[in-house]
Amino acid sequence: MPTTEPTKDQLLALYERMLLIRRMEERLRADAAAGNLPGAVHLYIGQEAIATGVCARLRDTDLITSTHRGHGHFLAKGGDPKAMMAEIWAKRTGICKGMGGSMHVADFSKGILGANGIVGGGFAIATGAALAIKLTHDTRVSVAFFGDGAANQGVFMECLNVSSLWKLPLVFVCEHNQFSEFTPSVDITSGDIADRARAFKIPTTVVDGNDVVAVWQAAGEAIERARSGDGPCFIQAHTYRIQGHLEAEDLFLAGGKYREKQEIDEWRKRDPVERQKQRLLAAGVRPDDLQAMDARIARTVEQAVQFAQESEPADPELAFDLMFVGQKA
Amino acid sequence: MARKRMIPAINEALVEEMSRDPKVIVYGEDVELAIMGDTRGLLDKFGRDRIRNTPICEATLTGMAVGAAAAGCRVVVHMMFSNFLYTGFDAIANQMAKLRLMTGGQAVMPITVIASYGGGGSNAAQHSDSGYPALVNLGGVNVVMPATPADAKGLLKTAIRGNNPTFFMEAGGRGGEMGEVPDGDYTVPFGKAATVREGKDVTIIAFGSMLKPAVEAAKKLESSGIEAELIDPRTLVPLDEEALVAAARKTGRVVIVDEARDRCSVASHIAAVLADKAFGSLKAPVKRVTVPNVCMPYAPNAEKRMIPDADRIARVATETARA
Incomplete structure (x- = not known):
């Protein structure tokens, strides 16, 4: 299959979405540091190219499962920044009415089956979605985003097996950010994770996860194959987690560390957002236009925060109605 | 009214609900041959798009139910022995029981999990638990405990038509019990002693x-x-x-x-x-x-x-x- 090159408009759209994720995450970082957010936040800074490149290839009706580091997937799949921000601020206007928070942003109307607080929790959900799609002869696809940490959960092997066996319309996207919470993955992982997919005869692509065009191209081919009924694909996107496992982790690491600052600085030079910006400038996009885009996004972020701040707190009594459909808890 | 055993009554409920709604699917370990007898014959009637054997991978079976429901199916998962709920417990406790609340009511999960419980067959401790108290404590799942063939059929139909995750606990040693079962379509409501x-x-x-x-x-x-x-x-x-x-x-x-x-x-x-x-x-x-x-x-x-x-x-x- 010849590799498709994105048009200039597509390049701009990819950049715009990555920049939205980046600016939202930067704002959340600041608000976490200021103590404005009630729970833990796990930021996606440095990994924006992966969610953006994959989701740009999906339809609204396609389904994704995400991770505890899920803001990027939510925004890339078309989730509303205001509703996400209000959720993280624990407001009743939040996308989950303040009942899920940062680790659980979901918008089923956009096919976002949710970020998930259980590492590896999305595998079987995405596989089940793909099974239903196949059994009902539908043309949707399902995508499981997960990290290198989740790849060590046993359920990963189970889902590789059934999805390959049943030729499910499923794309596995391993975001290899090199850390399993506070432990370098290399210390606790044997072999290459992509080899695990290969063992199940699943077509596998390894890409530079900090290059949104490379991800976009790999995802386009994988999703097309899955949609056509040929079975699952596996993409391993190499990247690096710039932020900690969660914000404010220094508070409880008590001076301990699991990586060197120099390593983080090295990876900052490969920043996926900056790389895409340079690509656009090289393609003749005017710097003023990119600045205007950034200003537009800054307003979107500001409006989202303002909406969150001005919204009413979550309604605790709602929990009793939300446990079941048509049945009080 | 006709006198029937419990397992045929359960089988009837499955056949009737699968005929009534093409979105109902059944999967689990060995459901095609059906060692419990309750899913026997479904393959011939409905084919592998509606009922299929799975590998032995309970963590995936329970999680898949959540995803398949999200994608539009009504899911019946057969877990065989209720002890195997434990190997599939992450998705039961952390996903199925919680996602509706956690998503602010977005997740709708028409899922029925069938599991056979209890002792009396010299199957030893790993096949004889009555694990439903743990399910009852989860909060977000219904738990039904039929004691008669009539209730088994009616409660299972209510479970399959409902929009909440429901655990249908089959009394293992009671599969042979006889009882009067009403003719025609009927359901038994939840929450009614x-x-x-x-x-x-x-x-x-x-x-x-x-x-x-x-x-x-x-x-x-x-x-x-x-x-x-x-x-x-x-x-x-x-x-x-x-x-x-x-x-x-x-x-x-x-x-x-x-x-x-x-x-x-x-x-x-x-x-x-x-x-x-x-x-x-x-x-x-x-x-x-x-x-x-x-x-x-x-x-x-x-x-x-x-x-x-x-x-x-x-x-x-x-x-x-x-x-």
Whole structure:
């Protein structure tokens, strides 16, 4: 299959979405540091190219499962920044009415089956979605985003097996950010994770996860194959987690560390957002236009925060109605 | 009405619901041949797009149900023995039971999980648990405990048509029980207890596999002049507290029978509810007849020692009636 090159408009759209994720995450970082957010936040800074490149290839009706580091997937799949921000601020206007928070942003109307607080929790959900799609002869696809940490959960092997066996319309996207919470993955992982997919005869692509065009191209081919009924694909996107496992982790690491600052600085030079910006400038996009885009996004972020701040707190009594459909808890 | 065994009644419910709604799918380990008998024949009728064998991978089976429901199917997952719920428990406890709340009500999960529970077959501890108290404690799942073929069929239909995750607990040793089953399409509502017999001296609360020995016990009591009220809650979540409290108030003396281990059992929960809401009417301590806090042994005589039977129920009920 010849590799498709994105048009200039597509390049701009990819950049715009990555920049939205980046600016939202930067704002959340600041608000976490200021103590404005009630729970833990796990930021996606440095990994924006992966969610953006994959989701740009999906339809609204396609389904994704995400991770505890899920803001990027939510925004890339078309989730509303205001509703996400209000959720993280624990407001009743939040996308989950303040009942899920940062680790659980979901918008089923956009096919976002949710970020998930259980590492590896999305595998079987995405596989089940793909099974239903196949059994009902539908043309949707399902995508499981997960990290290198989740790849060590046993359920990963189970889902590789059934999805390959049943030729499910499923794309596995391993975001290899090199850390399993506070432990370098290399210390606790044997072999290459992509080899695990290969063992199940699943077509596998390894890409530079900090290059949104490379991800976009790999995802386009994988999703097309899955949609056509040929079975699952596996993409391993190499990247690096710039932020900690969660914000404010220094508070409880008590001076301990699991990586060197120099390593983080090295990876900052490969920043996926900056790389895409340079690509656009090289393609003749005017710097003023990119600045205007950034200003537009800054307003979107500001409006989202303002909406969150001005919204009413979550309604605790709602929990009793939300446990079941048509049945009080 | 026709007399049927419980497993054929369950099978009928599956056939009727799969015929009624093309979105109903069934999967699980060995469901095509159906070692429990309940899914037998479905493959010939509906084909592999509707029913299929899975690998032995319970963590995936339970999680897949959540995803398949999100993508539009009504899912029936057969877990075989209820002990295998434990190997699939992450998605049960962390996804199925929680996603509706966590997504602010977006997740709709029409999922029915069938699992066979209980001892009595010398299958030893890893195949003999009555694990439903753990399910009851999760919060976000319904738990139904049919004791008769008629209730089994009607409750299963309600579960499959419903939009909430529901655990349908098959009383393993009761598959051969006969009972009258209504003709035609009918459902049994959740949260509605059944009064099995009326009496004025003592109230016996029993469900699932424990109803049959409780009925026998009530007959024994009758011969010694004790009239037992016998009530079957039928579903544990939702629980018909109103009916249980009314039945407790009626006699002021209550015995609860449960095949779960005693500690944090459903019996102990119901006892707590009655202590809370019927205290003023109680004339004797609420008694529990349960499996002791041991794992189910293999030897038939040791198993028999642990599982409540008619004699034990009758003894405790007599003491309670005369206390």
